[in-house]
Amino acid sequence: HDFDYFSKQRIPTEKPVHHIVGNLWNFWKQVPLVPDFIFLSKCLPVLRSSGVLVYDSRSFEGNRPAWNIADPDLIREIGIKEFDHFTDRRIFFPLRDPTLSKMLVLLKGEEWKNVRSSVSPVFSSGKIKKMSLLMESCGEALVEQLRKAIQKSQGVVNIRDQFGAYTLNVIATCAFGTKLESLGEENDPFTRNARKFLADNPVAGTPFFIIPFVFPSLMNVGLNVMPMAPLYFFRDLIRDIMKQRKAERNERGDALDAMLEQAEKEKQEGGAEAQIVMTDDVITAQSILFFGAGFDTTAAMMTFLTYSLALHPDIQDRVHQEIEKNIQEHGGINHEMINACVYLEQVVQETLRLYPPNSRLERECTKDCIINGMEFKKGDFVFIPVNAVHSSRDYYPDPEVFDPERFSPEKKSSIVTGAFIPFGIGPRNCIGMRFALEEGKLALCHLIHSFRILKCPETPSAAGKERTSIAHIASDAINATDSKDALRKLSGKASLWTDHLCGEDTACLMPFLQVQSGRRRVDLIFSRKGVPMEWAAGVFGTVPHKKTPVKVKLESRL
Ligand code: HEM
Numbered sequence: 001h002d003f004d005y006f007s008k009q010r011i012p013t014e015k016p017v018h019h020i021v022g023n024l025w026n027f028w029k030q031v032p033l034v035p036d037f038i039f040l041s042k043c044l045p046v047l048r049s050s051g052v053l054v055y056d057s058r059s060f061e062g063n064r065p066a067w068n069i070a071d072p073d074l075i076r077e078i079g080i081k082e083f084d085h086f087t088d089r090r091i092f093f094p095l096r097d098p099t100l101s102k103m104l105v106l107l108k109g110e111e112w113k114n115v116r117s118s119v120s121p122v123f124s125s126g127k128i129k130k131m132s133l134l135m136e137s138c139g140e141a142l143v144e145q146l147r148k149a150i151q152k153s154q155g156v157v158n159i160r161d162q163f164g165a166y167t168l169n170v171i172a173t174c175a176f177g178t179k180l181e182s183l184g185e186e187n188d189p190f191t192r193n194a195r196k197f198l199a200d201n202p203v204a205g206t207p208f209f210i211i212p213f214v215f216p217s218l219m220n221v222g223l224n225v226m227p228m229a230p231l232y233f234f235r236d237l238i239r240d241i242m243k244q245r246k247a248e249r250n251e252r253g254d255a256l257d258a259m260l261e262q263a264e265k266e267k268q269e270g271g272a273e274a275q276i277v278m279t280d281d282v283i284t285a286q287s288i289l290f291f292g293a294g295f296d297t298t299a300a301m302m303t304f305l306t307y308s309l310a311l312h313p314d315i316q317d318r319v320h321q322e323i324e325k326n327i328q329e330h331g332g333i334n335h336e337m338i339n340a341c342v343y344l345e346q347v348v349q350e351t352l353r354l355y356p357p358n359s360r361l362e363r364e365c366t367k368d369c370i371i372n373g374m375e376f377k378k379g380d381f382v383f384i385p386v387n388a389v390h391s392s393r394d395y396y397p398d399p400e401v402f403d404p405e406r407f408s409p410e411k412k413s414s415i416v417t418g419a420f421i422p423f424g425i426g427p428r429n430c431i432g433m434r435f436a437l438e439e440g441k442l443a444l445c446h447l448i449h450s451f452r453i454l455k456c457p458e459t460p461s462a463a464g465k466e467r468t469s470i471a472h473i474a475s476d477a478i479n480a481t482d483s484k485d486a487l488r489k490l491s492g493k494a495s496l497w498t499d500h501l502c503g504e505d506t507a508c509l510m511p512f513l514q515v516q517s518g519r520r521r522v523d524l525i526f527s528r529k530g531v532p533m534e535w536a537a538g539v540f541g542t543v544p545h546k547k548t549p550v551k552v553k554l555e556s557r558l
Contacts, residue, residue, distance in 0.1 A: 067374075067382045072395070072418030075384055077371050078363060079418070079425030086363040086382060087112065087428065097228075099235055102285035104431065105293070109366070112428075118266070118277040119286055119431060122258040128434045130253035131174045132335040135439050138173055139333065139446040142166045146451065146554060155553045156458055159306050163299040163443070168194055170298075170439045175255045175290045176234075177241050189233070197230035197292065231288065238284045255290060259283045290432060297357040298436045302444060303550050304355035305347060308402050309448070310455045310552040315404060316448070319344055323445050333449065338441040346404035348441065352422035354402055356386045361424050386421055395419040449557070456553035 069075055078086050088108040095101045107115055121127065145165065149157045172178050172190060241256065251257050263278040270276055309316040322343045323333075330337035338344070361384035365376045376382070391399045395416050396406065405411060423430035430436070447453070 067376070067380060069382055069384050070389055070392070072389065072416045074372065075389070075418040075421065075425060078382055079361075079384075079421075079428075082369060082371060083426050083428070085365060085367045085369045085376065087366050088364040089362045089428070090364055090381060095231070097231075097235070099281040099284050100231055100288065102279075102282045103289040104286065105289060114277045115282055115286075116427070116431070118262055118282070119259070121262055122255050122286075123431055123434050125434065127255075127258045128438050129335050131255065131435065132438050132442065134173050134252070134254060135170055135442050136334065138166060138169045138439075139442045141169060142443050143446050143450050146447070147556070150554050150556075155454075155555060156456055156551055157554055158551050160299065160303045160550045163302040163306075164295070166302075166443055167295050167299045167439065171291045171294060173254065174435070174439075175287045175294075176238065177245065177252055177254050177256045178237075190237075193230040193233040194291070194295075196227060197234065234288045234291065235284055238287045239280070242280060242283065256283070256287060259286065290435075293430075294432050294436060298440055300355065300357040301348070301351060301436065302440050305351040305440075305444060306447065306453055306552060307459070307550050308347075308351060308354075310453045310459060312402060315347065315402075316453060319347055320448050323448055327445075327449065333442060333445045335438070338438070338445055341441070341445070342409070343404065344441060344444070346407040348437065348444075349407040349420075350402060350404040353390045353396070353406070353420060354400075356390055356422045358422070358424075359387045360385060361421065363428075384421065384425075389419055389421065392419070451554040452557055454553040454555060456551065458551035459553075460550060 069078060089105065091106055091108075095103075095106060100106075102115065104112065104115055104119065142162065142165075146157060146162060149162065168191065176190075178190065238256075242260070245256060245260060259278060260283070263276065263283065266276045266278055309319065319341075322341050326337045326340045327333060330340065363382040363384075365378055365380040365382065368378050369376050389395070393399055396419075406415070418425065423433040423436075
């Protein structure tokens with residue numbers, strides 16, 4: 001491997017920490033990575049001028065070079081214009097099961113392209129409208145569930161859990177064609193397996209977790225760090241439901257129906273077995289994937305939106321008024337009604353900007369190419385730090401402020417393409433975006449129509465402030481005279497990842513520290529300083545988690 005790969009292109013590079021595993025060693029051992037801070041402070045001016053931060057990720061990702069791209073122009077080049085050179089993502093955990101390995105996220109090249117275009121019609125606006133009818137009952141069930149919950153706790157609820165149960169119910173209904181009678185009931189096999197499937201990977205935080213990063217080939221020869229039992233449970237469940245569906249031919253209007261319909265269409269159009277993309281295996285794998293990809297992300301969006309409304313009663317009042325007006329006009333909470341809520345859409349967008357559920361986009365270079373004078377080689381990784389881009393002053397004035405006006409019809413067009421990427425970018429963006437927005441907005445309309453959301457003593461301190469207070473620590477550290485020592489003290493055992501770094505903005509540095517460092521120790525470091533923490537899922541970034549309750553008070557409006 002050419003360790004001067006980036007320096008030859010006059011791009012600053014981070015020095016590797018360990019010859020084989022690099023910084024991943026630190027990720028596991030949770031040792032301080034002070035040089036990272038110094039490296040980053042050197043990079044900042046470069047980053048500011050070019051919008052690109054690059055480091056030799058020999059240290060992070062085995063011996064593969066990785067680019068960190070924070071500049072919207074380049075993000076557009078890679079995500080859209082030069083997509084043919086960046087079609088794939090790295091596969092963390094290859095699944096050898098012939099069915100499960102067909103999940104979109106595990107596919108590359110032509111196979112991905114074929115499955116993606118076959119699955120896309122499942123999320124067409126017509127199909128979403130049908131699924132919306134199924135979601136409506138889940139929204140009503142959520143309100144019921146919340147009413148029960150507030151009776152027990154003087155109105156104070158952990159909305160994260162509540163929304164988790166709701167998204168589980170929606171997926172059960174819309175992807176698995178089954179209904180959860182009792183939201184999230186623990187002894188129900190579906191819920192039990194779902195929890196296992198969506199829980200922390202037990203291997204995370206142990207040395208085994210770095211294996212797929214450093215020795216990906218071992219994963220291909222049978223080593224597995226994923227708990228497989230729940231995946232097999234869902235695989236078998238879907239197969240049974242599919243058999244039943246085919247036999248009964250009774251249409252429910254869910255994603256499974258849409259996929260079966262697509263399979264039928266391909267059979268009629270293509271004829272030969274070999275031309276059918278939407279096979280039973282592909283359908284089964286996607287159903288499970290929708291579950292994994294859509295559960296935490298959507299619950300996060302809903303959690304942070306509700307939380308933001310608790311902190312901003314004026315914004316809440318405006319959303320509420322709009323909802324009531326549209327309920328009147330459209331005869332209830334439904335697909336047409338939520339689409340008429342323009343301000344709600346702004347609030348959703350701003351939530352996704354300030355709290356993007358996926359903090360990193362990833363691409364793998366599939367063909368050598370030169371973009372803006374930079375040489376990308378086949379096999380290079382490209383990382384796009386979503387949170388960093390969304391928190392950059394260059395694209396958002398006062399980025400730490402929750403301000404839905406940024407997305408008003410008048411101002412929206414001035415947002416730079418490539419600087420708002422909560423659902424990714426280009427042909428490999430989130431296939432479930434419309435689904436997520438529909439399910440999220442439906443439930444939020446039910447929630448806001450039925451309850452007033454209030455801040456209470458249990459509510460974590462303001463999200464905006466949280467960032468600011470963390471930013472203070474960061475700027476103290478960066479301005480400290482003996483920076484090395486100050487940083488050592490500050491960082492404790494934190495290792496640094498670049499996902500949340502942007503420009504010279506120290507405020508952005510810290511969420512990245514907060515989020516992307518080994519979780520246990522960072523929790524510790526910040527909680528000792530009285531700084532509230534979001535739960536951090538190691539390399540995967542911030543995802544809402546039951547370990548960090550977000551409590552608000554709900555007061556019935558009806
Ligand atoms: C607020 C909720 C959600 C957010 C913020 C979100 C975000 C994302 C992001 C950032 C990506 C990567 C895109 C890229 O690399 O350019 C992605 C991919 C994906 N998402 Fe979502 N997602 C959400 C909900 C959902 C839902 C509900 C589903 C399914 C029903 C879903 C299914 C997928 C799938 C299958 C992919 C992989 C697409 C591919 O590789 O072709 N997501 N999502």
